[in-house]
Amino acid sequence: MNDTDLKVAIPVLTIDGPSGSGKGTISRLVASRLGWHYLDSGALYRAVGVSAGWADIDLADPAALVRCAFDTEVGFRDDPGGELRVLINGLDATDELRTETAGAAASAIAAIPEVRSALKERQRVFRRAPGLVADGRDMGTVIFPDAPFKVFLTASAEERAERRYKQLSDKGVSVTLAGLLREILARDARDAQRAVAPLRPAEDAVRIDTTGLGIDAVVERVLARVTA
Template sequence: MSNPPPVLTIDGPSGAGKGTVSRIAATRLGWHYLDSGALYRAVGVAASWADLDLSDPAALVRCTFDTDIRFHEREGGDLRVLVNGVDATDELRLETTGTVASAIAAIPEVRAALKDRQRAFRQSPGLVADGRDMGTVIFPDAPYKVFLTASADERAERRYKQLKDKGVSVTIDGLLREILARDARDAQRTVAPLRPADDAVPIDTTGLDIDEVVARVLAVVKPQG
């Protein structure tokens, strides 16, 4: 029986740089890329469009199975997310969508419904999977695992700059409160809480630029042989 394609999991809290680092790492390695958070955000958007009750697990599970989610990379590397045929990329990036995604991610039935969909991304020549439970739950057998962290203050500052560049009116204090609240929610949920896998390499990105973080992540991936 042939070995499954290798996986590099990159987990960590919101704002640690997982998305940017994961995409660059996937490009450098020539591997596929999974943004698991986008799947939860896409379900959250679909649920909002359908005006579903977020406290109704059965309705959210039906929504999870019924929602068509596709990733489309445009020329120049811009990744777009289509939800039921509609480009919902910008809506997926809103803080309100992230809050909804975090809430529904705490529902065991929703996580179970998305598990197989996430594992289907594991294809040759390899996969870089970005999320919060990639190394602990979705790909526990992954040969390469990283857990990115950064101080809450720095994560709030990064998010502030991102949103201001897009013309979104936010405050550092407000973002910091949201990040701390989300950290607590993600770490305390009963199913797949946010934590590093026992065999993950921790990388604190505080004070590091993207190139430095990518270099440290890629150093974890050893040549196949």
């Protein structure tokens, strides 16, 4: 099957948006409902950031980070409870990937063109039958610009901070709401202003503001785009 046949035969739904917009939760639920594969692109960047930390690589060293991107093995599996686990070089690093430190590292290295290029094809191989739901920040604009279904989720910075606060507090992580809000605003600025693949909706993406909406309501809105 050539590239053109692949694009026609295997549909992709891209779900992009800023941190805390709910795209990860929504994407996994939608993928489950559709019976499609799922790609958490952010986990790949976080994995490279964590792997770089393990190897004491300077996040300001593009060449070393590119080597790290190529050398880092990343795998996904569901645990018995249905939760997605992420393996880095064979080690379960799921909890470490969810830390704010990992998120900040991912945002920093995602601004490096050479790293983005190294990870681009690794993301595209996730396109497998019967379909793929891909969540991230440039899925609809860069990785799968030909995707027939595109959604851009957003929410107010305050609500996104509250969601993250609850998520981390439930896991016993000590954080402050004010601190999380500052981090989210700073990350939004970095993602929107980076020179390569800045965070923005694809021109043909449907925008959904999730502020004040429950998970089920958002899932149904997204599914409506695919099943209409």
